Amino acid sequence: MINITARGFELKQGTKDGIDKELQRIEKMLPKTASFDVTLSKVKDGYKCDITVINIGSFIRGEAQADRIEPVIDMAVDDLKRKIRKLKTYLVDKKRKGGIDEIADAFAPLDEDVTMEDFEQYDASSIEIKRKKTITPQMMTDDEAIVQMEMLGHSFFVYLGVDGETKIVYSRNKGYGLLICE
Numbered sequence: 171m172i173n174i175t176a177r178g179f180e181l182k183q184g185t186k187d188g189i190d191k192e193l194q195r196i197e198k199m200l201p202k203t204a205s206f207d208v209t210l211s212k213v214k215d216g217y218k219c220d221i222t223v224i225n226i227g228s229f230i231r232g233e234a235q236a237d238r239i240e241p242v243i244d245m246a247v248d249d250l251k252r253k254i255r256k257l258k259t260y261l262v263d264k265k266r267k268g269g270i271d272e273i274a275d276a277f278a279p280l281d282e283d284v285t286m287e288d289f290e291q292y293d294a295s296s297i298e299i300k301r302k303k304t305i306t307p308q309m310m311t312d313d314e315a316i317v318q319m320e321m322l323g324h325s326f327f328v329y330l331g332v333d334g335e336t337k338i339v340y341s342r343n344k345g346y347g348l349l350i351c352e
Contacts, residue, residue, distance in 0.1 A: 171205040178212030185210075185239060192247045193221070199254050201225055210239065219246040223254075228308075230254060230321040253321050260317055307336060315339045316346055 172193055174186055193206050204225040211218045216237035223230040232250025236242035309330040310318070316339055319327035326340035336351040 172208065173206065174208045174210070176210045179210075181210065185243075188240070189243055192243060196223075196247065196250060196254070199251075199258075210243075217242045219243050221246050221250050223250065228318060228321075230257065231323055233323065257317065257321055309334075312337070312339060312348065 172190060174181065174189060189208055193208075197204070200223060204223050207220075207222045207224065209220045209222075211220075213235065216235065217239045218235045219233065219242045221232045230250065230253050232246045232248075232253060234242050234245030234249055236245060305328065307328050307330045309332060311332055315327050315329045315337070318329070319325075319339060319341070326338055328336065328338050331337045331350075338349040338351070340347045340349070
């Protein structure tokens, strides 16, 4: 299933057909249960395209920005293909190795000491929340959460660990960090 949304402009039928044609090539690489959410937005410098593949609680996002609509769609599809290939390579390697020791070694203890003085420079009254989003964390292992974070292109990811704890994995300069909620 392909869900196409245009924000800030009217989407022509020819463009919708082009998106369908491009995504049919990717559908062959994915399970039959996968669905696509395509969002095209008019931005200051041109157009932005986000393509999210949703398959049983996992997500892969391809995104791009360009001055014309046709190239931005092609670039987002190419980004999505690259991430799908990366995911498939990861899964094959994981199956072959029986685990990912490198990622486990990258989990370094959190060594930052944060004090209230670090927050005194911010004026909380000037902060405005621009967007709210409700999520349902999925149960997964730490390395699966890292893969999901990388596939979405985010710097953090919230999930339920296999032990039932709410966890947040995030990118660091050299590796990843893990927050465990009490």
